[in-house]
Amino acid sequence: MINSKTSKVKTDSLDPFQHMADAKKIEESCNCFYQKFIKFPDVGIFHSKSEFLHAALLESDPEVTRFVPQSHKFLIGNRPYIPDCYFVKNGKKYIVELKPQGKFNPKKQIPLTAYLKRENIEFLVISNEEILDREMFAVNWLEIVRALVTNSHIETQNQEYKILDSLSNSPEQQLGDIISQHDRFNKMAHEIAFYRLCHKGEVYMHLEDKPFSYDTEVKICG
Numbered sequence: 400m401i402n403s404k405t406s407k408v409k410t411d412s413l414d415p416f417q418h419m420a421d422a423k424k425i426e427e428s429c430n431c432f433y434q435k436f437i438k439f440p441d442v443g444i445f446h447s448k449s450e451f452l453h454a455a456l457l458e459s460d461p462e463v464t465r466f467v468p469q470s471h472k473f474l475i476g477n478r479p480y481i482p483d484c485y486f487v488k489n490g491k492k493y494i495v496e497l498k499p500q501g502k503f504n505p506k507k508q509i510p511l512t513a514y515l516k517r518e519n520i521e522f523l524v525i526s527n528e529e530i531l532d533r534e535m536f537a538v539n540w541l542e543i544v545r546a547l548v549t550n551s552h553i554e555t556q557n558q559e560y561k562i563l564d565s566l567s568n569s570p571e572q573q574l575g576d577i578i579s580q581h582d583r584f585n586k587m588a589h590e591i592a593f594y595r596l597c598h599k600g601e602v603y604m605h606l607e608d609k610p611f612s613y614d615t616e617v618k619i620c621g
Contacts (some may be wrong), residue, residue, distance in 0.1 A: 407476050408514035415470035415485040417441065434541065435548050436466075443468045443572070447529040449497045450483050452537035459540040463488045470494065475507050481520075492520040501526035536539065539606040543594045550591045558592030566581025566602065566619040574604065575613030593617075 417439075424529050432451040437444050445451040445468060457466045463486055470485030471494065482493045492514060496503055502523045512522045528605050530537070562577060569576075579586035596602040605616040 407510040409474040410471055413471065413518055413520075415467040417444065417469050420509050434544070436472070436544055437547060438463060439468065447497070447527075449530045453484060453495070453497060453525070453530050453535055454486075455537035455540045455544065456533060457484070457486050458544050458598075459536070460488070461598070473511065475510060478507075480507060480511070493523055494520055495523045495525055497525050497527055497530065499527050501529070517578055533607075534604050536606050539611050542611070543597065546591065547594055547598060548586065552586050555588050555592035555595055558589045559596055560606060562589070562593055562596060563601065563619065566617070570618050572617050573613060574611065574615040574617055577617060580613055 430446065430448055432448070433442055434445070434446040434451065434454065436454060439454070439459055443454060445454065450468065454466065454468060457463045466484055466486035468484055469481050471482060473480045473482075482494045483497045486493050486495070501524050508524065515522045528543070565577070566572060574593075578590040583590060593602065597604050601620055603618050603620050604611060
């Protein structure tokens with residue numbers, strides 16, 4: 400028996416990949432942001448600030464293993480629809496739409512939710528305001544991601560062990576106690592090691608309310 404709700408929704412594929420046929424058109428019509436991430440290794444193209452910051456929040460979450468901006472192309476009734484993002488968290492799949500006040504057309508949301516549930520994918524509507532409330536945290540993480548992407552070739556395993564050992568012995572430290580304030584160029588491996596530990600969720604850095612600096616609080620997780 401065909402479900403009347405899910406029969407309104409069609410897609411050529413549920414394999415997520417970025418649907419961005421005309422980035423130039425988006426650049427001309429709205430805010431456009433480009434960023435290469437770790438959990439989305441291609442260059443992401445985001446057509447709103449909220450989408451850009453949301454990607455940074457996904458990157459910061461160690462339980463998220465993958466995300467794809469503008470991940471699918473659906474036909475709902477006779478109207479095309481591209482959601483803002485797909486991500487995988489703790490093995491569970493999600494498709495997300497970002498909207499002001501979290502308000503999304505129920506004529507789209509109801510059949511799409513039913514269709515995706517059948518495919519073991521949860522559909523979420525998140526308010527732009529919820530994302531913008533965490534803007535400082537997201538902006539800090541964008542800086543970390545850029546450093547990690549740029550220096551992905553640097554081997555840091557030994558430095559990671561040393562940092563974890565230091566934080567275990569002295570739990571309350573500041574970023575300036577971990578990374579060099581005067582010789583960052585020659586100590587870059589140590590700095591990248593610290594950011595990788597943050598990215599893996601092994602180390603916590605207080606990033607919520609101001610730009611991170613040498614006096615930012617850091618501690619080992621768990």
